[in-house]
Amino acid sequence: MLAENLKRLRTARGWSQEYLAHEAGLHRTFVAHVERGMRNISLDNIERLADALDVTPGSLLTPS
Amino acid sequence: MLAENLKRLRTARGWSQEYLAHEAGLHRTFVAHVERGMRNISLDNIERLADALDVTPGSLLTPS
Numbered sequence: 001m002l003a004e005n006l007k008r009l010r011t012a013r014g015w016s017q018e019y020l021a022h023e024a025g026l027h028r029t030f031v032a033h034v035e036r037g038m039r040n041i042s043l044d045n046i047e048r049l050a051d052a053l054d055v056t057p058g059s060l061l062t063p064s
Numbered sequence: 065m066l067a068e069n070l071k072r073l074r075t076a077r078g079w080s081q082e083y084l085a086h087e088a089g090l091h092r093t094f095v096a097h098v099e100r101g102m103r104n105i106s107l108d109n110i111e112r113l114a115d116a117l118d119v120t121p122g123s124l125l126t127p128s
Contacts, residue, residue, distance in 0.1 A: 001121070002107065040106045043066065046125070057065070061110070062122030 002046070003037040005060050009053045010035075023052035066110070067101040069124050073117045074099075087116035 010020050017035065021028040025048060033039045034049075043057075050057040074084045081099065085092040089112060097103045098113075107121075114121040 040108045042104045042106055043110065043125075044104045046107065056126065058122040058124075058126030060122075061107075061125060062120065 001063065002041065002060050003035050005062075005064055006031075006049060006053075007035045008064060009055060009060075013053070020049070020052060024048040065127065066105065066124050067099050069126075069128055070095075070113060070117075071099045072128060073119060073124075077117070084113070084116060088112040 006020075010017070015023075017031045018028045021031040024031070024045075026045065030039065030045075031049075034041055034045075046060055047057050050060050053060075070084075074081070079087075081095045082092045085095040088095070088109075090109065094103065094109075095113075098105055098109075110124055111121050114124050117124075
């Protein structure tokens with residue numbers, strides 16, 4: 001869920017993983033791992049990614 | 065957000081923190097801390113709590 005939403009929202013904005021990571025104050029490899037479902041991400045980081053993408057945290061965990 | 069939603073959903077079911085923790089396979093003090101916003105909870109545990117309450121993970125992070 002989160003992985004798919006993150007990739008969809010990021011690519012819809014034409015952003016690289018690096019750009020999203022920079023906007024969210026995270027490391028590029030961390031974003032890459034989240035998009036591959038390889039991370040048990042924390043709420044704080046879900047909120048950081050949501051803020052960077054200007055969406056709600058809940059929407060990142062909701063089927064699109 | 066999560067703290068308020070968790071408490072509201074739990075009490076609406078007449079559940080104690082201990083009962084919710086048991087249903088979610090978590091420790092009671094962990095649930096107590098999440099309800100006081102004292103935990104940077106992981107996605108896995110958000111999903112456990114959502115499953116126990118029979119709600120979607122996204123709804124736990126969405127204003128009610």
